[in-house]
Amino acid sequence: MAGTKGTRLAQSLWSMKPKLSRWILLAALAAGLIWSGLLAYIHLTGSASVLDRFETVFLDLKIAAAGERSPPSDVVIVAIDDQTVNGVGQFPLPRNRLAALIDAIEAAGAKAIAIDLLLPTTSDDSHDLDLGAALKNFPSVIAAVGSLEEALPLENSVPVVETVMVPAAAVSRFSKTGLANIVTDTGGTPRHIPHLFLTPEGLKPSFSLQAFSLFQGEPHSFAANGVRIGEQLRATDLGWHMPLNYYGPGGTIPTFSAANLMEQGSDPEISLEDKLVVLGVTATAVGDRFSTPFDPVMPGVEIQATGLANLLDHSALIRGPETRSLDGLVAVCITLLGLLAIAYFSLAQASFIYFVLMAVWLLFTAVAFTHGHWLNGALPLAASLPPVAALIFVRQISDRRWARQQQIAQQELARFHAPRLAERIAGDPTFLLHPREQTVAVLFIDLSGYTGLSEQLGPAATRDFLKEFHTVVVNVASANNGVVLDFMGDGAMLGFGIPDPASSDPLNACRCTFQLVEQVHDWLALQSSMSERCRLRVGGHIGQAVLSRLGHEQQQQITATGDCVNVASRLLEVAKHHGALVALSSDLIAAAENISPNSLTVPRRETEGIRGRRQSLSVGLWKSHEVLLSSKRL
Template sequence: MKGRATDRQQQRASRLATATVGLLAGLLAFAFLDAPAMQRLEAPTLDWRFLLRGPVSPSDDVVLLLLDEPSLQALGGWPPSRLHLAQAVERLSSAGARVTVFDLLFAESGATLQDRRADAVLAEAIAEAGNVVLGYAFVFNGNRSSLSGAAEPPVMAALQHYRTGPAAANRLPHANGAVLPPASLSEAAAAIGHMSVLLEADGALRCEATVVALGDGFYPSLALQAARLFRRLPPSELTADLGRSLELGRQRVDLDSRMRLPVNFYGSGAPGSDGGFRSYSLIDLLQGRVPAEGLRDKAVIVGSTAIAAAPVFVTPYDAALPSAVYTATVLDNLLQDRSLKRPDWLRGLDILAAALGAGLAYAAARRLSPTVAPLAFLLPGGLWVALAYLAFVWWSLWLAVALPLAVMALAAGAGALVHSRAEQRRREAVARERQNLSRYFSPAVAERLAQQSEPYGLSGSQSATVVFIDIIGFTGLCERLSGEQAIDLLRGFHAEVERAVFAHGGTLDKYLGDGALAVFGVPDPLPEEAACALAAAVDLQAALSGWSDDLVARGLPRLAAAIGIHHGPVIVGDIGGESRFEFTVLGDSVNVASRLEGLTRDLDVAIVASEATIEQAGVSGRIPLGFHRHGEVSLRGRESQIAVWVWRPAEQSRSGERRAAG
């Protein structure tokens, strides 16, 4: 009952420790999930998911009209004439393009009359088309007054409807000014949107800055304005809940606290490549080689892929993605609702995964050996990584990976440390137990008993060889010795007994004052146990003879020992209460061995062994020299007689000499 109660207490303590680790892991995840350092670790895991998924095809709603190298060569280089751009706007309008988006940053009008006329022609074409979106760039982290061309965007470029609070507004990107197209172009356009991008710490572009703050206004991006026009929505239908989401008509787009939209990149973006958009060259459009059906009802992104002119960005699939392809990707994400999603409730799922995974990793690591301890982290970590990847592919959800894996690894390490410490304590306890047991048992038996978590328990009858050892006349010797001398003499005798018994694989059952009880063949019977017992008795007599010579030389009395040996059935196990037990042998064989030890005085011999012992030893052919059959004798407390063999040191010597001579 006490053992079971202890087990229940240990189980409760283990469950409490696991719950505590899970709670701490959840708190760590809550505190550090959005930390910049953790976001830097998280970003590459998103790239790996893109690469593992591979390229996917964009929709047919967005096409590219590119100022590529052939176009620039044919049109006279960079920058292209605004007259040619006006002609492109007219042709796109005639072909039925639903919206034309210029991913080009128009500088101020030139100083010449020809430049101003070109601007006027382009403005007229833009106004006539009525579906053109122009871009502008924000300036960050500078002194606005010192920036050439920096100004505030017109009021029509700002969000008309938004919900915000001081905290939400402060988390948005804040600009110092903006570099705008000429006023004539801005006023002619159906909408203008910012083209600014915010790169991650590693220089990669992963999220669209949908809204940027400047002064008291909040300004949407170029792709966002293009999506609104493509849906034919008025400015009032673009609503922002700053720090949470955007509403594009009936479409809700969940964003993070900085109003960033995680971009679902389709591929390298190169024309004709996997994940690439359908594209046409500007010179082909101007020369009438682009079919109208390829442009009808499409969102056309006009931009440059020329090496010298196009801004490029690092993405998961491309080290130099042109700005026009990036804008097309974001626009297609919005139109098809394919952008990555990271809503607030997903953050709660990340924290829950970190807590549960850490608890599981800790609990498993506490139970696993060091060689397989990594499985404690790999199992929950692998499951979460697999779930994060499937959620990314199937539902475009961006689950956090870096932080949950980090806390799971920490928890697994803590569990392994606890396991290691518990194992160390267990080894120390086993070592102490082994050291204590080695005083009474042979090393093999001591090792076996030390490894057992429960008492050995009575195991019934088994064969064994019992040996009783006693110092002859020790009581009389003590009368002539001081107490200290008697104790030292007894300790020396016990040491000789231990060496002889353990050297032959026996168990020292107990000390009986000036005597000892040893047993051979327990806890596991051995075929040579009787021979081992006889050999141990003979060796002990030889050792005591030599030790006695040393005692006499020091002026102490000589010691002599009597030994009785019997082979037969015994009951092996432990006796005692729950807090203290004694491993011992019980039964008639023990009594017989004790009587045989007492018989040595009557027969004037050093060792008396039962014939059953000699017969058992004869099976292995290892009967020591000096034993001879004495005959049958009567033992106190037994009705029938028993045949015995006796041994004297002198007879061993003479027998050995005769064998050597023969």
């Protein structure tokens, strides 16, 4: 069922039209898959990479958000601190004094001791014998240190040790040993404790594993996915590395000064009953120091104690092959989903989707961390961000190119409408989806003598002639707030009050009428013999008209229809019948005179029957020499 839904989702996406070429999308998906898959593979194998540095930032943020927590009560630290060194007067402590300290720890009831001190050479033989005697009947582990082939051993394999610095034989024969090497990140923070090392003498366990096994009284063994202590399995990362889970700053694990035990043998205020004691150095400028998420200078002994505490309370971070596989799978999925979002949605929507995907994953890793799981936040980000950013860049280029093409197309389409109508449609795509009735003034113009002229000029010259003629018409109409609704060969239909009516529409129509006659005739005069053959006639009327979109659903034009339009068209016949150039209805003349400071001089008025109309109409007529006088009065 899930497979069927996934198939349907893929088919649905494929049926959607992407906003990028499908070949670009396929190339982006392939590149994203290769890139994210490569990073996922590196993560799965545990190979060191620059991503580890970024991941530690996310890890430290999660550690800080989770806050401090209580360590198990079974682990305590006995510290050779400044007070101890000052009391003894030297460092390292003489081994007879160290023996006395161990005796005091045993007397305080400790169950076992893990000595995080290097005791590689013999000192005074009697002192070594004293130390050996102190350890003879006390379960103990002494730290050894290996010289590793790599300064930072990879997490994907067992660290290889070239040489091992072991405790002196007089001491080590009464104690177990374990390698105390830890793995730090590039910032110097200990992140893992390897539990297994390959030495020239064979495989050797870690210091913390030996101490834990000794404390539990159970032998340890190594399983494919962790370390087994008796019947209990402790999961580890690749190469049997245990990720550390810190409890807090230095001192969070109970710490006691060795001076108090050395001076009194067994301080009654110090309770070590059945404890695992970690003995190490915290004195200033002595011993190793490490930066941790909680403390910039935590003593190395507390790092070892943290590892032991993690083993005791099962709180070591869970990070193994399964966890890494989930990290890799999420990295690939976020990458591919981010790329698909960019291809199918707007950039704003795609960016939001990508942000949500990353935010959900980072939130999930934070919640998982509270349950001890170390999921990677840097890997999905590094895997997805480069291909997603690259495709956003490609998409922006594509969108800009598409926008330019659309702008050019809109400019070209705008040529098929009057500029005022084109601007209105661009700003309001729903303009005139529903017809509306309003008052408009309509002019029809016609160029008499055009038929014979076109026959004389031929097709090419006729086209050039009409182009110049139409230019004059558009310029005059625009200058008087009119729009050319339609060109009809040697004629045109002009509207005033379109798209929105104004009180000055009748006056603008009349002014346009007389200016058209003048300017067209002036233009014709420049065309040599054409001025003798052609004359411009104009018919005009005002009234109610219906503005609407006419035509097919996929091919429309905006026009005006109604009695007003029909009358204006018929007035061209009236003008021709009376040998006039202009025929304007008395309605249009009266409407213009109502808003003009001057009245029109109407040379001649006639009451005419309009073809196809029952009611007669009073019409004002102008001949060529009379047009100039009326034009000047307006």
